[in-house]
Amino acid sequence: MPVADHRIRYRTLLGVAAAGDSLxxxxxxxxxxxxLVVTSPPFALLRxxxxxNAEQHEYVDWLCQFAPYVRRVLKPTGSYVxxxxxxxxxxxxxxxxxxxxxxIRHVDEFxxxxxxxxxxxxxSKLPSPIxxxxxxxxxxxxxxxxxxxxxxxxxxxxxxxxxxxxxxARMKTxxxxxxxxxxxxDRPSGHAVSGGFGKxxxxxxxxxxxxxxxxxxxxxxLRLCKRTGTPGHPARFPVAxxxxxxxxxxxEGDTVLDIFGGSGxxxxxxxxxxxxxxxxxxxxxxxxxxxxxxxxxRSDDEVAQLLARIDAGERPMLTARQxxxxxxxxxx
Numbered sequence: 001m002p003v004a005d006h007r008i009r010y011r012t013l014l015g016v017a018a019a020g021d022s023l024x025x026x027x028x029x030x031x032x033x034x035x036l037v038v039t040s041p042p043f044a045l046l047r048x049x050x051x052x053n054a055e056q057h058e059y060v061d062w063l064c065q066f067a068p069y070v071r072r073v074l075k076p077t078g079s080y081v082x083x084x085x086x087x088x089x090x091x092x093x094x095x096x097x098x099x100x101x102x103x104i105r106h107v108d109e110f111x112x113x114x115x116x117x118x119x120x121x122x123x124s125k126l127p128s129p130i131x132x133x134x135x136x137x138x139x140x141x142x143x144x145x146x147x148x149x150x151x152x153x154x155x156x157x158x159x160x161x162x163x164x165x166x167x168x169a170r171m172k173t174x175x176x177x178x179x180x181x182x183x184x185x186d187r188p189s190g191h192a193v194s195g196g197f198g199k200x201x202x203x204x205x206x207x208x209x210x211x212x213x214x215x216x217x218x219x220x221x222l223r224l225c226k227r228t229g230t231p232g233h234p235a236r237f238p239v240a241x242x243x244x245x246x247x248x249x250x251x252e253g254d255t256v257l258d259i260f261g262g263s264g265x266x267x268x269x270x271x272x273x274x275x276x277x278x279x280x281x282x283x284x285x286x287x288x289x290x291x292x293x294x295x296x297x298r299s300d301d302e303v304a305q306l307l308a309r310i311d312a313g314e315r316p317m318l319t320a321r322q323x324x325x326x327x328x329x330x331x332x
Contacts, residue, residue, distance in 0.1 A: 001029055001255055001278050009287045009310050011317040012294060015267050015277035019287040022259035022280045026069035034073045035157065035254035035275075038242045038266055040083035042235075044098035056087070060101045066259060067110040073257070077157040079249045080112065080150040083120065083237060086142055093132045093139055099146045106150055115156055116208055118147035120241060124213040147210070149245075162247045164203025175200050212240045221263060224292035228303060233263035233286050243269040250275055264290025294318050 003025055007018040018025060044059035070080050084099040106112045125143045132139040167175070214237065225232040242265055246256055252274040258266035261279030263286060270277035271294070281287050288310055295303050295318075309316045 001033060001257070001276070003028055003278065005315065007280075008315045009284075010291050010306075010315060012267075012271055013317070013319070014271050014275065015279070017261065017264060017267060017287050017290055018278060018280045019282070019284050020280060021282055022066065023069060025278075025280045026066070026073055026259065029073045029257075031072050032075045032078075033255065034257045035075055035078050035250045036081070036246065037070050037074065037078070037257045037259060038081040038083075038245050039258045039260045040235075040237050040241075040262070041260045043085040044087055044096055056090070056096055056098060059098050060105065063102055064105050064109070067106050067112070070259070071110055071112065071152060074152050076153055077155070078152060079115065079156045079158075079245075080148075081245045081249075082148045082150065083145055083241065084148070085145045088129055088132065093136075099148075103146075103148050106148070112150040112152065113154060115149045115151045115158075118149060118208045118210060120145040120147055121209055121211045122214045123211065124215045149249075156249065157251070158249050160205055160248065161201075163206055163244055164201070165206045167204050171204065206244075210241065210244060212238050212244075214238045220296040221289075221293045224295060224303060225289060227300060228292070228307060230289045230292065230307075231285060232289065236263045237265055239265050239269050239272075242266040243273065246270055246273050246275060261290065262286055264293045268293040291318070 001016070003016065003018055007020045007025065009017050009019055011017075041063055044056045074080060082102070084102060086099060087096045088094065089096055103114065103117075107114055121144050123143060125141070127133045127141040129139075133141055221236075222232055224230070242256075242258070246266075246269055250256060254275050256266060256270040256275045256277045258277075258279045261267065261281040264279050267277050267279040267290065279287075279290065281290075288307065291306065291310065292303070295306065298306070306316060306318075
């Protein structure tokens with residue numbers, strides 16, 4: 001994915017972290033050059049956050065402006081995964097419909113297909129909003145984000161066998177001796193359940209409810225942020241979330257793009273999985289800090305030296321994690 005050199009802050013052997021307006025970057029990318037866009041944009045919250053977020057009344061228009069640009073760069077088999085958190089309307093115990101309006105407009109106006117809806121359950125999410133949940137106790141804790149898996153065609157690339165989950169204890173017992181523990185029969189609903197449950201496929205098909213705690217207080221990224229005095233991004237999603245969709249919807253060597261790159265979580269996941277990648281964020285400090293996700297094996301002096309080179313505009317390239325230092329790469 002070629003991008004203007006002045007946007008690049010650092011590279012790895014597989015990816016690029018860029019700073020700037022994602023609309024400008026998307027306009028520079030070649031048509032049908034990306035296999036997956038996976039991103040978590042600022043949410044339609046009532047209070048302004050340090051990372052910037054649109055007010056609820058303007059949020060849908062703001063986010064939908066990216067849709068035609070994303071559609072242009074996606075391959076026909078590509079996917080667009082949007083992580084959107086919910087919120088309440090101002091001063092009322094009534095939910096905002098922003099995530100659903102975003103979905104409907106992407107389908108009705110921009111020609112996307114809803115391949116499937118996913119929901120991310122974050123069991124470690126704090127109860128909110130305080131007024132309705134903690135004080136008045138008239139609403140339950142909101143612990144689920146909507147994840148819209150959108151595609152350009154009816155048949156985007158996907159392989160669920162790459163994201164199988166561990167079998168339950170009961171299923172493991174069944175696999176040991178299928179005939180002793182299960183007899184095919186009709187369910188009360190009339191649904192016929194046939195045999196074939198005795199085959200070990202290496203794991204169970206996951207549901208569209210992804211249960212991933214967002215607890216990374218001891219992560220390399222946050223440890224290095226603290227050691228270097230770098231502000232950590234306040235709204236990080238866990239690496240396991242983009243990792244799931246990268247495994248599910250791309251092959252090794254495919255290209256992954258995050259247009260709201262934040263702390264670089266998607267880039268880290270893509271790099272681990274052998275995908276080419278690009279993250280883009282409009283906030284220079286977050287792009288700079290995202291390099292810390294790749295520096296877990298570096299000394300404090302090496303980390304400080306690398307940050308200084310980014311600040312000097314050198315666009316350094318990080319070598320493989322196992323190697324001791326990094327090299328400068330100015331080539332596009």
